[in-house]
Amino acid sequence: MAERNVESVNKVREAVSQDLLGGRIDLLLGWEKGHYWWQSRPLFARSEADLEKLAWDSFCAVNLSRYLLEELKDHDKVGVLVKGCDARAFNRLLQDNMVRREQVILYGLPCPGMLDYNRLVEKAGGAPLEITEENGRVIIKVGSGEQEAQRDDLLLDKCKDCRYPDPAVYDQLLFSPQGEKEVTERFKTVEELEEMSAEERFGYWEKELSRCLRCYACRQACPFCSCRECFVEQENPRWQGRAYQPSENFMFHLVRAYHGTGRCIDCGECERSCPVDIPLQELNRKLIKDINELYGDYEAGLDPEQEPPLLTYRPDDPAAFSEK
């Protein structure tokens, strides 16, 4: 990954260091390398020394916009590196009045899609030691030699069906845009599930949701989950029971997904952050699909001026039930 990567990191660093060191922003939200080379975790940069740690590689999957909720409490002005999904997340927060536009400077990074470590392992047939990227191909080094693979085959699930890799909102775009991508399989799993009988579908979800630890990582990572008090912590009425039971798991997951109706930006952070691999995106995508079918195409996070479908209505709306 060496040279091209060093070059692009330097470009990002150059762009943000002026603003950070010049005092235009108090904090920069970016990425730094984590414990392993295949992890990039959020970086909270306040100084030149912090900026040295900045990373921009194929593992910067974490959606940074969500961190604004906390960071804007202590900082007047924050800079954020935004990929396509981070930018849509920012628009989401803006629409929810959780952030103010003038408090944030966005550095746009058109995103080539992030890689999935598990896919690297699978492709390499063992723990990879290093990767090199060239023209849409990835060379994976393993102990016994090298494996080559198409970059597109190694993407994270959330990046595979990403339609908008370019930031929808930014103050400064650091690289040339990728253009809108065509996605064909976005609703494939949802459609497969719709084909099943009610009984089969219930079985499917009962099994998938039974793994839920109720750690709420999906909520913490989510840009639409910005309520100051979440229903799962509400005491009176206590909607979400603490017991480990299928019923309570359904309650959490259905309500979590439903709260994203017409608001979910389809960034897939919920599913990526899930420690037990629950296919949360399928619930979100089901709602996106239905809202699009019933009330017209709507992509959350693209345009903060456009009203979310559940905040508006038309007298001649169709319904999913009999209106006779």
Added chain:
Amino acid sequence: MSAALNETAGGWEPLIVSFCCNWCSYAGGDLAGTSRMSYPVNVKVIRVPCSGRMNPMFVLRAFQRGADGVLVAGCHPGDCHYTSGNYQSRRRLSAFKRLVEFAGFEPERFEVRWISSSEGDKFAEEMTSITEKIKALGPNRKMRDARWQSVTSKV
């Protein structure tokens, strides 16, 4: 509302929870009553100010606590006492109905109907019809809270 209601000495009877809007459907129920129309006792009516008041969690909680079917009834579109409550709920509940079906509930378990205050006959008909459909489907075990199930089995 107790799950024990569902299983009586005479065999299984469905429990249907119907959320009725105060201005139309609840009044429609009143009209059904004063007109001496009958509808099944399986339906328990909960009055809400407007169908727009419906929090989808009400529906899920009803299923948890023993409902075999849930019906939300509101004013016809255009007739809302608050002008737009039912327009809002039409969108919300349509999305929600599709979601609960996606989660594996039979479509008949959760329904929405528009019943006006002059439609006592429609109120009685809809309540009868949903009760029959749920009777044909049998008891709902999906999302039933296990702690409530144990209460049922003791009765």
